[in-house]
Amino acid sequence: MLQVYIKEMLELTRDKKTLIFTILLPTLIMPVILGGFFTLSLKIAKKANEEVLDFAIIGSQNYAQVESELLREPEGDEDPLNFNLITLEPGADVDELINTNKIRFALVIPDGASQAMENGETLEIDFKYNDSATTSGLMFKRVNDALEDLKTIELVKRYAKLGLTEEQGEALGKPLKLVQKSTANERESFGEKFGAFLPYILILVGLSGAMYPAIDLGVGEKDRGTLETLLLTPVSRFSLVLAKFLVIFTTSFLAIFLSLLSFAIMTLMFGPYFSSMMGPESSANATSVLQALTNISVVDILLMFSMLVPIAAIFASLLLSVSIYARTFKEAQNYMSPIMFLVFLPLILALLPGVKLDWVWASVPITNVALAIKEIFKGTIDMGMLAVIFLSTTIIAGVLLALCNWWFQREQVLFRN
Template sequence: MKRRWLKMLKVYFKELLELTRDKKTLIFTILLPTLIMPIILLGFTTLSVKIAQKANVETLKFAIVGGDYFPELKEVLTNNESLKFSLVDVDKSESVNELINDSEIRFALVISENIRKDIDDGLSGEIEFRYNDSAATSALIYKRVNDAIDSLKVAELNKRYKSIGLTQEQGEAFSKPIKLVRKSTADKRESLGEKFGALLPYILILVGLSGAMYPAIDLGVGEKERGTLETLLLTPVPRFQLVFAKFAVIFTTSFLSVFLSLISFALVTTIFGPMFVNSMGAEASKSAGEVLETLSTVSITDVFLMFSMLVPVAAIFASALLSVSIYARTFKEAQNYMSPIMIVVFLPLILSILPGVKLDWVWASVPITNVSLAIKEIFKGTIDMDMLFVIFASTTLIAGLLLALCNWWFQREQVLFRN
C-alpha cells in the first residue's frame, strides 16, 4: 500500500514538473494571480483618479442660448477664472446639438424667455442643460456646472426669503418642514464591504478557475494527443490513484493561484497601498487613504477564512475540468467545452451581486453563490461562523462527488479512447 502511494506521488510530481515547463501554466497560475490584485486595486484606482482630476481641471467650452433673458448666469460662469469655463458664441439653439456631438463644445445652457417672470412669480426658472451623456466624464461636467451656479440659486432664494420676511435659515426650514437625516449604524468596514465586497470573491473565484483550466486540459486530453496516456495506464499504479494524482496537480495550480491573489491583496493593503496613496494629490490621497485604512482592518484570520472557503471550490474546479478534459477527443474540443463551464460559474457569481441577495440558509445551499456571499460577509466582518461551517462542508461534499464521478469516468475505456 505504501509503495502504491509513493508511485502516485511520483506521478504527481512528474505531472507537476511538466506543467512548470509550460509558459501558459506559469502565466495563469503565478504571474496573473500575483499581478491581478495590484492592477485592479492600484492600477484602476490610479487611472480613475487621473481621469477625475483631468476632468476637474479641464477648461470646458460651452454655449449659452438666450443669455439675454438671464444675464446673471453668464456672469457667474465667466467672471470666475478658477471655474475654468470658456464661452463660445452661438446664435441658434438648433446648432448646439451638432457642436456638442462634434466635441466643439462640452455643454450648452438653453434659457427660456420666461425664466425671469417664472422666478419672480415664485416658480422654478428652468435652464436646459444639453450635453452628450455617452461621454465618460459627462457626470463630472454636470456636477461642475451645477456647483458653479449654486451661488446663483442661493442668491435667488435669499431674495424670496426677504420678500416674505424670513432669514435664510428660516427660509430653508420653510421649504423643508421635515428633513430626514441619514445616520448609518454600520462601521466603515461593513459599509465598504457592502459596496465593494462582491468584487473580491468574483476575482478570486475566476482566478481559481483560470488556474485550473489549462493544467486540466494538458493533463487530460493533452495526454491523449501526445500519445502518453496508454503508457501511463500500463504503469503499476491503480487508475484511481492516477486520477487522484492528476486531480492533485490541477488542485495545486488552482490553489496556488488563489493563494497568490490573496497574498498580493494583503501586500497591496498593508505595504504598497500607503506608498501609492502618498504619490497622489491631497484630495485624492485622503479618500484613497480612508479606503486603505478600512481595508487594513481585514485581519490574517479573515484572510485565512476567505482562503478556506476557496479550497473546496478549487477542488470542484479541478474535478469538473479534469472530467471534461478526459472526455474530450482533442485539445480544441476541450477548449470548446470550457466556455459553457465558465458560463456555469459566472451565473452563480452574478446571483451573489444582485441587490437583495444575502447570505441565509437558502442561498447557503447554492454552490459558488454561497462561497461568494460568505467571502463578502467575511470582508464586511459580519460572518456567521455556523453558516460558514455549513458552506464549507456542503462545498467539500460536492467536490468529493465530482471527484468520484471523475474517477468513474476514468475507468471507462470508451471515454478514454473515444478516438
C-alpha cells in the same frame, strides 16, 4: 503516488502556458491591468474636470448674473471653473456648433428671467449639450455646481423678503428631513457594497488556474501518447487520479493565493497614491475604505482561504473528469465554455441585490461560498453556517473526485478515439 505528483508538477513548470495562467496572470497581469484601468479612469475624470469648456449664453441680458457667476475668478484655494465664453454671431446655429464641438454647451435664458426671479418664481434655463459625449454627465454637473452659490444668493434674497433667516427659509422648504444614521461600521458598509466582487474574482482565478493544467494532465497525455506508458507503471489507477487531482488542486489554489496576495500588496502600497489622485470627497471615501481593509484580521483571511479550498477541489475534480473524457485537446477546450457558464451563473446570483446568506442560499453550490466570503469580508459571518457550507462543499468535491476515479477506471472512456 508522490513520484507521479512530483513528475506532473515538474512537467507543468516547463509549460509556459501553465506558468502564465497560474502564476503570471493572477500575480502580475491582473493586478497591473486593474490598477492601470483605475489609474486611467482617475486621470480621465481629472482631465474632464480641469478641461476648459467653451460655451455660449443665449439671452444673457435677461439674467446677467449667470454669466458673471460662470466667469468669476476663484477665491483663495478654490479651483478655477475653467469656462470660456464664446460670442456667437447673429443667426448662428447653436445645435450645429455643439454637434461639431465648436462649443461644448449653451445656456438659453428666457425673456423676463430677471422679473421671474424678482417675483419668486422658478427660472428654467435650458442646458443644451450633446449627450452622446462621454463626459456629458460630468459637464452638466460642473455647470450645476458652479451655479450653486448663485442659487444660494437668490434663496437668501427671497428669505429676506419674507422676514426669515436662511435657516428658517431652509426649514420652510424642508419641513421634514430624514437623516440617515447607519448602525453598520465602515467595514460592514464597504463589505456590503464591494465584498461580493472579491469572491467573484478569486473563484474565476481559481477556475482559470485549474483549467489548463487539467487539460494537459488528461487529454494532453492522450495527445502525447504517454497515457499507455503511465498505465503500465506499478501504480494503482486511483493513485494516478489522486496525483493528477492534487497537481490541478495545487495550481488552482496557488493562483487564488497569489492573486489575493498581489491585490493585498497593491492595496497597501498604491492605495494612498490612488487616494491622493482623487478629489477631496472621493479621497476621504478612499481613506475610509483603506481603514476598513486594515480591520480584516489574519483569521478572516484564513477563513476565506478555507472556503476556497473545497472550491479549488471541485474545479480540479470536474475539469480532470472532462479532460479524461475528451478525445482531443480541441474537444476538451470546447467543453470548457459550458463549465465556465455554470460557474458564472451562481457567481452572478451572489451579486444580485437582496441575495443574502441564509439557509436557502447556503445550499446553492458556489453561490454559498461567494456569499460566505462576502460575510467574512464584512465581519458578520455565522460560524455555524460557515461550517455547514464548508462541509457540504467538501462533500461535493469528494463526490466529483469519486466520479473522476470511476471515469478513469473505464477503458471505453480513456480510449474513446
